[in-house]
Amino acid sequence: MTIPIPFPADESTHPLDYWLSPELARISPPSAPSRLRQLADAQGALAAAWSSAIGCGPVLILVGGFVSVMSGNPAGALVLGMMGAALAVLGVVSWKRVRATLPNTDRLLIIRGPGSARGGIMMVSLLATILAGILATALPETASRGAATVVAMIGAYLLTVLFLVACILVPSVVMGRARQSFRRRVQADPVLRTAVEADLATWRDPYGNAGYGPL
Numbered sequence: 001m002t003i004p005i006p007f008p009a010d011e012s013t014h015p016l017d018y019w020l021s022p023e024l025a026r027i028s029p030p031s032a033p034s035r036l037r038q039l040a041d042a043q044g045a046l047a048a049a050w051s052s053a054i055g056c057g058p059v060l061i062l063v064g065g066f067v068s069v070m071s072g073n074p075a076g077a078l079v080l081g082m083m084g085a086a087l088a089v090l091g092v093v094s095w096k097r098v099r100a101t102l103p104n105t106d107r108l109l110i111i112r113g114p115g116s117a118r119g120g121i122m123m124v125s126l127l128a129t130i131l132a133g134i135l136a137t138a139l140p141e142t143a144s145r146g147a148a149t150v151v152a153m154i155g156a157y158l159l160t161v162l163f164l165v166a167c168i169l170v171p172s173v174v175m176g177r178a179r180q181s182f183r184r185r186v187q188a189d190p191v192l193r194t195a196v197e198a199d200l201a202t203w204r205d206p207y208g209n210a211g212y213g214p215l
Helices: 016-020 022-026 035-071 075-100 117-143 147-176 178-188 190-202
Strands: none
Touching: 016 022, 016 178, 016 190, 035 075, 035 147, 035 178, 035 190, 117 147, 147 178, 178 190
């Protein structure tokens, strides 16, 4: 099998499938700039943000239910439940739209969270451990106030961990798989592929000599 050359002199002669080649990606440094990586990373950042909204929606519903159970007032479940459902629906609709179109790469996207599943797991685990340690020091005093107070504290801790998972771990998983996911969808979605092929026909690096691929 012939191994493609990472950055040929005349990249316009190569079709999109050449730049999408997994073999080309494997022999290219992960940090090497390319248009396809720029598109995939930008789309992944937007999708990661909306995936967090999707995850936070059910957590809000759980928070509302927990507050209502602990307080005996159904208002918490009603208000937070509606907010959570609306957030989840908005997240799903926006997530699908973002993944089906090419992102605007002229806007600067700043990612402050971890960019891989491993990094997300480590950060969530660290924060959850720190929080558990803080709550453990207050547990004896809390226990003296009755079982209901202990249940409230444990429930609040578990819900906080779920928020950390939704806000940190879920987006980090999406970001970590952004390039692989982009390649798979370009190959499967004819509308997205047409948009990328049109971009390939017109794009030229305005700042240097970055190639259109690899991905």
